[in-house]
Amino acid sequence: MKQSQYFSRTSKTxxxxxxxxxxxxxxxxxxxxxxxxxxxxxxPLGWRVLQKIENIIREEMNAIGGQEILMPAMQPKENxxxxxxxxxxxxxxxxxxQHDNEYALGPTxxxxxxxxxxxxxxxxxxxxxxxxxxQTKFRDEARAKSGLMRGREFRMKDLYSFHTTEEDLARYxxxxxxxxxxxxxxxxxxxxxxxxxxxxxxxYSHEFQVETPNGEDVxxxxxxxxxxxxxxIFSDEKTCTDCGEKDYRETKxxxxxxxxxxxxxxxxxxxxxxTDEDGSQKPVLMGCYGIGPSRIMGVIVExxxxxxxxxxxxxxxxxxxxxxALGGKDAEVSEQAEKLYSNLLAAGVEVxxxxxxxxxxxxxxxxxxxxxxxxxxxxxxxxxxxxxVELKNRASGDTSLVPLNQIMEKFSNA
Amino acid sequence: MKQSQYFSRTSKTxxxxxxxxxxxxxxxxxxxxxxxxxxxxxxPLGWRVLQKIENIIREEMNAIGGQEILMPAMQPKENxxxxxxxxxxxxxxxxxxQHDNEYALGPTxxxxxxxxxxxxxxxxxxxxxxxxxxQTKFRDEARAKSGLMRGREFRMKDLYSFHTTEEDLARYxxxxxxxxxxxxxxxxxxxxxxxxxxxxxxxYSHEFQVETPNGEDVxxxxxxxxxxxxxxIFSDEKTCTDCGEKDYRETKxxxxxxxxxxxxxxxxxxxxxxTDEDGSQKPVLMGCYGIGPSRIMGVIVExxxxxxxxxxxxxxxxxxxxxxALGGKDAEVSEQAEKLYSNLLAAGVEVxxxxxxxxxxxxxxxxxxxxxxxxxxxxxxxxxxxxxVELKNRASGDTSLVPLNQIMEKFSNA
Numbered sequence: 001m002k003q004s005q006y007f008s009r010t011s012k013t014x015x016x017x018x019x020x021x022x023x024x025x026x027x028x029x030x031x032x033x034x035x036x037x038x039x040x041x042x043x044p045l046g047w048r049v050l051q052k053i054e055n056i057i058r059e060e061m062n063a064i065g066g067q068e069i070l071m072p073a074m075q076p077k078e079n080x081x082x083x084x085x086x087x088x089x090x091x092x093x094x095x096x097x098q099h100d101n102e103y104a105l106g107p108t109x110x111x112x113x114x115x116x117x118x119x120x121x122x123x124x125x126x127x128x129x130x131x132x133x134x135q136t137k138f139r140d141e142a143r144a145k146s147g148l149m150r151g152r153e154f155r156m157k158d159l160y161s162f163h164t165t166e167e168d169l170a171r172y173x174x175x176x177x178x179x180x181x182x183x184x185x186x187x188x189x190x191x192x193x194x195x196x197x198x199x200x201x202x203x204y205s206h207e208f209q210v211e212t213p214n215g216e217d218v219x220x221x222x223x224x225x226x227x228x229x230x231x232x233i234f235s236d237e238k239t240c241t242d243c244g245e246k247d248y249r250e251t252k253x254x255x256x257x258x259x260x261x262x263x264x265x266x267x268x269x270x271x272x273x274x275t276d277e278d279g280s281q282k283p284v285l286m287g288c289y290g291i292g293p294s295r296i297m298g299v300i301v302e303x304x305x306x307x308x309x310x311x312x313x314x315x316x317x318x319x320x321x322x323x324x325a326l327g328g329k330d331a332e333v334s335e336q337a338e339k340l341y342s343n344l345l346a347a348g349v350e351v352x353x354x355x356x357x358x359x360x361x362x363x364x365x366x367x368x369x370x371x372x373x374x375x376x377x378x379x380x381x382x383x384x385x386x387x388x389v390e391l392k393n394r395a396s397g398d399t400s401l402v403p404l405n406q407i408m409e410k411f412s413n414a
Numbered sequence: 415m416k417q418s419q420y421f422s423r424t425s426k427t428x429x430x431x432x433x434x435x436x437x438x439x440x441x442x443x444x445x446x447x448x449x450x451x452x453x454x455x456x457x458p459l460g461w462r463v464l465q466k467i468e469n470i471i472r473e474e475m476n477a478i479g480g481q482e483i484l485m486p487a488m489q490p491k492e493n494x495x496x497x498x499x500x501x502x503x504x505x506x507x508x509x510x511x512q513h514d515n516e517y518a519l520g521p522t523x524x525x526x527x528x529x530x531x532x533x534x535x536x537x538x539x540x541x542x543x544x545x546x547x548x549q550t551k552f553r554d555e556a557r558a559k560s561g562l563m564r565g566r567e568f569r570m571k572d573l574y575s576f577h578t579t580e581e582d583l584a585r586y587x588x589x590x591x592x593x594x595x596x597x598x599x600x601x602x603x604x605x606x607x608x609x610x611x612x613x614x615x616x617x618y619s620h621e622f623q624v625e626t627p628n629g630e631d632v633x634x635x636x637x638x639x640x641x642x643x644x645x646x647i648f649s650d651e652k653t654c655t656d657c658g659e660k661d662y663r664e665t666k667x668x669x670x671x672x673x674x675x676x677x678x679x680x681x682x683x684x685x686x687x688x689t690d691e692d693g694s695q696k697p698v699l700m701g702c703y704g705i706g707p708s709r710i711m712g713v714i715v716e717x718x719x720x721x722x723x724x725x726x727x728x729x730x731x732x733x734x735x736x737x738x739a740l741g742g743k744d745a746e747v748s749e750q751a752e753k754l755y756s757n758l759l760a761a762g763v764e765v766x767x768x769x770x771x772x773x774x775x776x777x778x779x780x781x782x783x784x785x786x787x788x789x790x791x792x793x794x795x796x797x798x799x800x801x802x803v804e805l806k807n808r809a810s811g812d813t814s815l816v817p818l819n820q821i822m823e824k825f826s827n828a
Binding site: 009040065073095120 | 420422423450453455458464479482484486488489490508509512513519526534543552555556
């Protein structure tokens with residue numbers, strides 16, 4: 001993509017009304033635009049990152065047998081009344097048609113996925129089963145804040161699993177937990193596996209928390225057995241709930257995923273049963289597992305930045321290469337840069353090409369630092385004189401001269 | 415995908431409350447589930463089709479320089495007040511936060527995309543520009559009907575273009591019209607290019623209409639000059655508005671796309687201006703261009719079915735091959751079928767594999783007819799005796815025996 005034509009523009013001034021690091025950098029670098037508190041537009045740069053995050057999650061969900069579906073945002077009031085959450089869930093947005101019904105605007109989809117199972121799950125032979133979606137969700141948060149971290153409208157991957165026995169649910173719960181660990185590693189944000197309160201369904205649920213200075217949660221990690229627990233269930237005696245050790249660390253963290261055993265709570269509300277081998281009818285056991293891709297975009301930025309801007313992990317960077325032509329009014333520079341740009345595109349490399357002729361070198365470098373693409377390739381009359389380009393790593397700052405005839409090899413197998 | 419484990423189930427009984435062909439077939443074949451009037455869940459089969467439709471549209475939008483973004487469903491009330499549509503647009507869903515604001519739930523995105531341009535478009539050098547999104551939209555329809563054809567919640571691709579002059583807008587309008595023609599051809603639903611009323615902005619807008627017996631619109635096509643116009647603008651004298659000919663046909667059709675010249679209507683509301691070469695400030699000219707992927711899924715089914723079920727065009731079929739093992743309790747049959755299934759998957763062929771051991775041949779064929787995958791491969795003890803499989807084309811009904819060692823070649827280059 002040529003930067004001169006790109007619908008994205010960096011800004012020197014920080015947004016006034018949001019002080020979180022992720023919101024500031026993502027807005028200044030032109031990834032997102034804040035429409036109102038907790039509601040963002042994703043500009044081309046931001047949409048590319050969001051798609052990469054979602055595709056990594058999608059690959060891993062498919063790898064553990066998840067079947068992708070799409071459930072609606074607008075949900076029947078009766079479904080929410082059936083579980084009692086129409087009145088009890090305080091963040092539920094309610095919407096009224098002028099013509100007839102009142103709806104819920106989905107903050108989660110248990111009220112839809114469970115009745116979807118009725119008629120499609122009937123025998124023990126149909127189980128286990130797992131379906132997921134990547135969908136926009138809505139929550140009427142009292143105070144939407146922290147940039148992409150807590151939105152009123154946000155992206156969510158939610159997986160739901162269905163089982164015959166508690167053992168099978170527990171088995172799959174572990175499969176998902178391992179998958180989540182892999183996902184967060186791939187996304188460049190290794191996460192703690194944290195015990196949390198299981199509510200009325202189970203003894204524990206689990207959160208995945210990324211340790212970060214601006215985290216909104218507090219997590220306790222036992223230095224002896226490495227068990228991590230959240231504030232809710234950390235013992236009053238200030239000892240590890242597992243090994244009893246008093247040697248722990250208290251760390252700030254941001255939640256990036258959570259998993260719950262729902263057991264029969266929802267299947268009972270919607271009479272989702274199966275016929276077992278012995279012919280008896282039994283309620284289906286369920287688990288639910290969430291990851292928020294837009295929230296993760298915020299967490300990645302919180303974890304990967306320096307004073308000059310964002311430093312994207314390669315796996316989610318909007319482009320693999322930031323090609324920068326310096327002194328672009330110099331015909332030879334722009335000719336060489338155009339040629340390299342075409343060659344890289346032809347080799348399937350994702351390139352953002354700063355072809356702007358009006359911007360100074362300083363401005364281009366500042367923008368490039370802000371945007372944070374991991375590999376930078378600079379062409380100038382100086383590099384051309386040496387038949388080379390300059391290759392710079394955004395994270396390490398390492399710089400090297402690479403002969404023009406070798407630069408393609410660096411990226412075409414990426 | 416193995417059918418025995420698939421979250422999709424055919425039904426012998428037609429849905430009671432919806433008589434449109436697309437709703438009946440898509441529900442009976444297990445592509446969608448109706449949650450309420452005008453609101454559907456997309457099951458794995460339906461989601462695959464919807465993704466294919468959206469990806470074809472995405473490819474063509476990228477090919478004409480569209481930059482993909484994602485704008486929110488929840489939109490500030492002030493933006494809608496700025497254009498006067500908060501009160502005038504009767505299908506607008508309004509939603510109230512318990513905490514503060516009232517929002518619009520986006521039926522379209524001019525009220526978001528235009529202010530997004532402010533600060534990102536400032537000079538004539540920034541133009542022309544085109545951005546698009548594929549997003550869920552909401553309309554408070556008085557009577558949601560016709561299955562996927564008129565929803566309260568539906569998928570929409572909306573492209574917006576920005577220009578310096580009317581000439582450049584007209585040029586790009588034609589580029590989009592040609593792209594749309596290509597898209598509908600690729601989707602297997604060639605569409606008429608129909609003149610419609612341009613409202614207050616322009617003399618004409620254009621609709622893309624697919625001739626279909628159950629179409630909700632009426633279109634007039636001049637048999638002499640082939641000009642097509644919609645009911646709104648067909649002349650009272652019953653003559654072609656272009657050549658004056660009285661020889662026309664009246665045909666039922668379904669709208670699958672529309673394009674409008676917005677000109678400066680929205681840029682004036684939001685003060686979206688650019689600095690021209692001579693230093694003067696001018697309002698940006700805009701066009702908008704819509705296609706509804708979920709609606710298109712309905713139209714494709716209306717166009718491509720027979721009494722037994724759906725017949726998907728290859729470009730949007732949920733799978734390329736429906737592999738059916740008959741007499742699956744026969745160890746040799748299931749062994750050969752499993753082997754072929756693995757080989758096809760390894761070659762990157764999308765296969766739905768009917769591995770069910772309990773279903774009869776008749777049931778499997780009826781389900782396969784209903785689901786409508788274009789190529790069917792049947793393995794039975796009979797075909798194995800001839801070291802072959804039976805290949806059947808869903809559309810033509812043509813059947814042939816293909817040697818087992820040649821079947822891979824048929825599909826692995828598909």
